[in-house]
Amino acid sequence: MTTSKQLFTLISNVGQLEISLKTVDVPQPKAHEVIVRIEAAPINPSDMWPMFGPANLAEAVLSEDKLTFSAPVNKGILPRIKSRLDQVLPIGNEGAGTVIAAGDSEAAQSLMGKTVAILTGGTYAQYCCVPVQACIVHKESTSAINAASSFVNPLTALGMVETMRMEGHTALVHTAAASSLGQMLNKICLAQDVSLVNIVRNQQQAEILKEIGATYICDSSSKTFKADLYQAINETGATLAFDAIGGGEIVSDILTAMEQSGSKDAVGFNTYGSESNKQVYIYGGLDFSPSILNRAYGMTWGIGGWLLMRFLAKLQPQQIVKLQQQVANEITTTFACTFTEELSFEQAMTPAIVLQYNAKKTGGKYLINPNKNL
């Protein structure tokens, strides 16, 4: 092996998206590096924007040689993504596979033949060359598919609970709570005895969470949603929420319920609301529409973005290692992730299939196996 097939994305300055399958050279690993044959690379929601940007996927086509997927991009949007225009960029945040070559160092050699998970930003490739430190080493019994989602969802879920502790909160609220990530978060919170308020959008999602033992489930499609949310927040004392939705009034509804709970026994003016620090972190954007804030939560509240990489940058290296070891130990339990489809490169570039996985529906979970059908 000296070459690798790999997916790249490009948006041109005339408004054309191209996802292309190219053949690239695989470098000789340096002393501290290993070559991983990627066998399972998830298509996460966080992969979609780098991959497709704002392209109109309903008008996508695959070239006859099956090497180029293309779709138009509205030119009016191009100024907003000017940093990436006309550049051929790798895609795929994470993945797992087998170490098939290693540099001379003892640490690198010790990984030969092992199943590892990596976070590189270019995992939609047959082979990746990465430093040893970028690997989570998995148990012999763990398959590449089991290990595929070792970083993004598990560390985000663990990061939410760590953030809760670091910022002095004692319970959590989570939206889009029946997602793979949301299910992991429930298992972590149950194991650590942390109260978690789950906000879902329908009864089917509520059932998924009930089955894994979730205590507080609020269905935002229910007529009693706001009352249910207040009651759950009031019972748990949650003053921190993580929101994957972003748009609409959900962030504001959560803060409003926190404030109502914090001020329920207030006497006098209470002009500035409860003194407890009420915080919502928005870590996803399932709803692109604007967030609407009624600001009926006094003066002690905050809303902000939350990003895994910027959270991890706040930790000591040994804290990160500890979290990664927990992921390896619990990858088939707490952090188990069920994939519904394993795609070849060609399938991942087929317009009808792209539309399916880009829909981000709960329960549909896709991965690419770069070595399938090649």
Add this chain to the structure above:
Amino acid sequence: MTTSKQLFTLISNVGQLEISLKTVDVPQPKAHEVIVRIEAAPINPSDMWPMFGPANLAEAVLSEDKLTFSAPVNKGILPRIKSRLDQVLPIGNEGAGTVIAAGDSEAAQSLMGKTVAILTGGTYAQYCCVPVQACIVHKESTSAINAASSFVNPLTALGMVETMRMEGHTALVHTAAASSLGQMLNKICLAQDVSLVNIVRNQQQAEILKEIGATYICDSSSKTFKADLYQAINETGATLAFDAIGGGEIVSDILTAMEQSGSKDAVGFNTYGSESNKQVYIYGGLDFSPSILNRAYGMTWGIGGWLLMRFLAKLQPQQIVKLQQQVANEITTTFACTFTEELSFEQAMTPAIVLQYNAKKTGGKYLINPNKNL
């Protein structure tokens, strides 16, 4: 003197606001307390909500004996202010006057005859009994009117610059920037060589700031506002803003400009935007309408409430003393505040005058002299 006339507010559970002038006993000062004859108590924007709540002031009436001002409150709003219903509450956050009696302690005795400013929450009164520690002692040449606004505006303006330093920013954005507070902030920033981007709503306000030497002034009524704001933020490197407005898109516009500046040289996906921490604190609510966030500012941003009292609680006592001394030293320069109207209690309760000062227009600044015409 054993009694004092004092204004109180009450909102009843049937939806009636009553501002009433009552006669109360003035206590004998304890060892560490002084009695201040209030000669000038500002009517700040922050006094309005405690005083009037959500009452419909257009339907207000003053009783024939001039002792009770009343106005209806929409019953639908009452649940939102239930903490204050049916309670007679004092009003007036700050004020200044002369110490006319003092407790036995040396500290209290040393204030006899001096002009002091106080922050009590009940300054719309002829006399206030307060601890020595609650006083800012002013120079002999400082009048009560000069000293009236020693706390709310000066410490808020100083607190903004302190917050900037504590949170690692190097320049500021401020909205409603031609307010008394905004003018103070300009003087502080000029003296401390801090770049300040002033957002105003019309050319008249821009002129006020030009006269005191403001460098960056953006008029939100201008067609070029967004481009002007971007340019000012880009030149100053401001990543922190204080907003007095709250509603509409101004908060989002500021963050958008900060992100555009932070990402102007970005290459590649830039999926999560600039890494600099972009923060807007909302400290007022001139516009009650919802805040609309487009969230086009990557993932490293925050919005939150900011409250003077909760900021001061983070400081060491000696830091607060230092800020207060600066206020006393510069009360007729940096922190000078021009009042346009001095009202008696009766005038402050006259419906037509209430409508004037409740309008919160730049340039109209009212105070109550509780000892006028009595």
